[in-house]
Amino acid sequence: GNSVTQMEGPVTLSEEAFLTINCTYTATGYPSLFWYVQYPGEGLQLLLKATKADDKGSNKGFEATYRKETTSFHLEKGSVQVSDSAVYFCARRGGYNFNKFYFGSGTKLNVKP
Amino acid sequence: ETGVTQTPRHLVMGMTNKKSLKCEQHLGHNAMYWYKQSAKKPLELMFVYSLEERVENNSVPSRFSPECPNSSHLFLHLHTLQPEDSALYLCASSPTGRFTDTQYFGPGTRLTVL
Numbered sequence: 001g002n003s004v005t006q007m008e009g010p011v012t013l014s015e016e017a018f019l020t021i022n023c024t025y026t027a028t029g030y031p032s033l034f035w036y037v038q039y040p041g042e043g044l045q046l047l048l049k050a051t052k053a054d055d056k057g058s059n060k061g062f063e064a065t066y067r068k069e070t071t072s073f074h075l076e077k078g079s080v081q082v083s084d085s086a087v088y089f090c091a092r093r094g095g096y097n098f099n100k101f102y103f104g105s106g107t108k109l110n111v112k113p
Numbered sequence: 114e115t116g117v118t119q120t121p122r123h124l125v126m127g128m129t130n131k132k133s134l135k136c137e138q139h140l141g142h143n144a145m146y147w148y149k150q151s152a153k154k155p156l157e158l159m160f161v162y163s164l165e166e167r168v169e170n171n172s173v174p175s176r177f178s179p180e181c182p183n184s185s186h187l188f189l190h191l192h193t194l195q196p197e198d199s200a201l202y203l204c205a206s207s208p209t210g211r212f213t214d215t216q217y218f219g220p221g222t223r224l225t226v227l
């Protein structure tokens with residue numbers, strides 16, 4: 001089975017609301033963790049990443065902290081905008097098999113004005 | 114042109130056709146990847162090439178045949194596909210094959226198999 005689990009969508013929020021998209025992973029060793037975003041009609045773009053425990057990745061107002069004790073990498077943003085509407089993918093890579101790259105199933109975010 | 118480009122952007126083919134997807138990266142990277150993105154399923158890694166050698170093949174059917182002639186180009190040759198192979202095929206590249214690398218994705222090829 002997939003070793004990255006993220007909350008099912010769609011998530012619908014009003015503009016300026018607080019966003020959390022949960023992501024947990026299973027892995028041996030010390031994987032790197034990523035959040036990717038996919039806007040309509042486009043490929044995936046890296047949003048942020050963290051390569052070791054307690055690292056915080058941040059970009060465009062989004063943040064996620066690598067929590068090894070809870071095997072989590074939740075995505076947060078304090079105030080979402082309509083332009084944040086997209087599909088967000090959590091991913092992990094590495095551990096003892098560095099070639100493996102696992103993605104979650106994606107969470108669609110709809111932000112209403 | 115910069116980044117990762119893929120052609121064609123859309124492809125419709127019959128089950129007996131032979132076609133190829135092309136990916137080109139202008140980032141000077143040494144690793145390239147093919148992914149399959151199906152509706153409501155996690156992104157699936159198909160192939161990994163590092164320094165033009167295939168280092169990962171995630172049990173992909175032989176009707177998909179990758180080719181990496183150099184570190185800037187990656188092809189996916191398609192032959193006798195099935196309707197369930199209809200999906201978005203994404204190419205990505207990264208500086209090396211290390212797990213800390215960021216992968217950079219192309220826009221994808223939307224494939225429909227009739």
